[in-house]
Amino acid sequence: MATEIKAPTFPESVAEGSVAAWHKKPGDSVERDELIVEIETDKVVLEVVAPEAGTLSEVLVEEGDIVQSEQVLGRIGAGSAKGGEQQSEKASEKADAKAKSEAKAAPAAGGQKHEVKAPTFPESIQEGTVATWHKKVGETVKRDEVLADIETDKVVLEVVAPADGAIAEIKAEEGSQVASEAVLAIFTEGASGAATAADETPAASADDGSGDEKIGDKILAPAARKLVAEHDLDVNKIEGTGKGGRILKEDVQRAVQAGTAKKNAAPAAAPKQAAAAPAFEGERPEKRVPMSRLRQTIAKRLVQAQQTAAMLTTYNEVDMGAVMDLRAQYKDTFQKAHDVKLGFMGFFVKAASEALKRFPDVNASIDGTDIVYHGYQDIGVAVSTDRGLVVPVLRDTDSMKIADVEKGIVDFGKRARDGKLGIEEMQGGTFTITNGGIFGSLMSTPILNPPQTAILGMHKIQERPMAVNGKVEIRPMMYLALSYDHRMIDGKDAVQFLVTIKELLEDPARLLLDI
Template sequence: MSTEIKAPSFPESVADGTIATWHKQPGEAVSRDDLLADIETDKVVLEVLAPNDGVLKEIVKGEGDTVLSEEVIAIFEAGAVASAPAAAEAPAAAAPEAAPAATKEAILSPAARKIADEKGLDASQITGTGKGGRVTKEDALKAASAPKAAAPAPAAAAPKVDASAPVFTGERVEKRVPMTRLRKRVAERLVEAQQMTAMLTTFNEVNMKPIMDLRKQYQDLFEKKHGVRMGFMGFFVKACVEALKRQPVVNASIDGDDVVYHGYQDIGVAVSSDRGLVVPVLRDTDTMGLADIENGIREYGLKARDGKLGIEDMTGGTFTISNGGVFGSLLSTPILNMPQSAILGMHKIQERPMAVNGKVEILPMMYLALSYDHRLLDGKEAVTFLVTIKDLLEDPARFLLEV
């Protein structure tokens, strides 16, 4: 019995999607819950699974095609697993050499395909260890490292070449690939933020030694009790929550001619993923402890790595924290995450000579940057907000005393 395979029901904020990858081909037998296709939207990648055991009979929407919510993308025939091997038998006998390469190409995972394209790998030469011989990301990485050992072979096989001849031919290779929907959407929002807001950035610096000493003293005990490492982000989120309470206009947003003040603190934490920058949101952070915050950030990081972040994870948010320091950035000017009115940028901790009570000391310092919408925030509120964060981080006991 034939069944229509439809695109998932998209949330209200997502108009359509694009077929990114078909993991199964027409005539191929599949099992229940096997991954059939990936649909990429502006925010997340949605998976389409097989509803039952059977055969993928026909693909209606190919890779790169735009699909709407619940639009038919393929025809599936349940229980017809016997026909697939029979159909594949004849071409296998006629072209035994071509079949393995075609099969491997068909079951190359998206992550593995990306690595193969970037490294110039021959997909047919990669041995798949995943389910049904599927080439995984790890298989591609392993294959990418293998040529390093085999690289001397071509040179050894061509001893007739003059040693004075140039090694490179001077060929200038270019590769054109379509921009992903997520990257396009991020680009649109960044340009929109710069065009539609009066964005300004103010800077300060914070002595991280008190936080680092606290972590060193309680790290093992904290991890043993809560099962998660004590990071810096938890302290920054707690400091931002307190500063947002003191300067509620920083937690507000502009909606037309109105200013919307939020009586809660939902803080987005910018996370870098293979698909681009995403900003999952920690909800009601004023009710969360350090362990809750660190656990939440860890879970979002794992979801981002595996491409499992849902639209609900990234919807909303009243304030955003971006940590370019993990990549070594010493100073930057973060761009607003509209419609929010401010974003905090963390940076690399760098030891610098500082004047302390008339003496020079070497201290671990971090530059902080607060970009804000000058249409809503004046310099006084923005600078006061940033100074509050600095004061709280340099005296962590104030978190407990709420002073």
């Protein structure tokens, strides 16, 4: 029975793609998970691998055709379904070549070969980026030692060694896009650096299985190779900006626009005809780096929040004197009893939990034309890392003690900076708190975290003269900001919610007495 080869499920923002390159022809035998065809979208090139081993019996779309998400591209039949004697000979030759290669590698490597695959991504993640290879080809590694990091738009996933040995071949270079369970490398069990290095044989023009093609000294990405052929360009005249000088689609497009890579291109105009560049003294360095997937996701969600919500912000100020006095009085006892420092965030989380119970609209979310009222309080706490802002969620904060809140936040902060947070720890949440005060912010307007309808912004504690009982006193004051979705929350409720938090913090006994 024939097995259908389908296009990947495109992300919501991608409507369609085009067939960039077929790596197999009808009649060719394929192995399970072997690359068959590449689909190029306006953002990424997606790889389609064989769902089963067999023979490519039918190609339904040609290179350059436009395809939709999950469209059938071709079919795979049984191993001997097509090709007859010629196919058998090809398969036999391929098997002989493979056997010779394995025989050659066996004495040096002395172990079984494994495919190192990307982790299985959750349903909400379509693909990831190879962020870092911690080991090189031929470098000896131990079982469960980290080989590579895969960066998704939410977390960094580690890929570990399946056994003691060494990497024989890397199929996905740093910066390349990979799908769930895509083959990243070939790993040789028990191999040494000298053994794996011997397996690498240079070729003048070869396909390495990852979709890249080497022509002379140049390595071309699949999409770049297609453009070069269409415009009849000389690859030696194109400068690659990818990893290791790899020529990307953007490099070819620049060469086409400049007209400098034609095979019979006229020599460049004399320097005297070129416009004189402005003269500057001293160095003016620039550095261009690709935006990380996490940063891309953050940017997309922030713009989405501003475009889809009727966002307003209301402000108030709170006298932090009572909380600071309580903290100063009990911080040493608290740390000895709970092995964690007593900070300000614990008070804000508990105050917000109480206020959310009193104002259920602030604890709700919008789902299409429905309003979802949550009978629990899951509060996300924004944590800044070198990779960007992440928002892990504290669950059921109403039933948590202040010590539990502080421990949870410390743990989140440490694991966020190490890239160890799990996806499930950043999903959900009914309300968010962000603290710009730790960086010195005196006032700001926080942006909503969809589908939530409100977010609380904390700021720097600043001593200011205040009128207290008819007298001017210097008090430690903090500005609070509540951004809210006016489609869901009325201004009256937003203001009263923020006033409730202010009252609870200025008189912390209210948190204990539930008043």
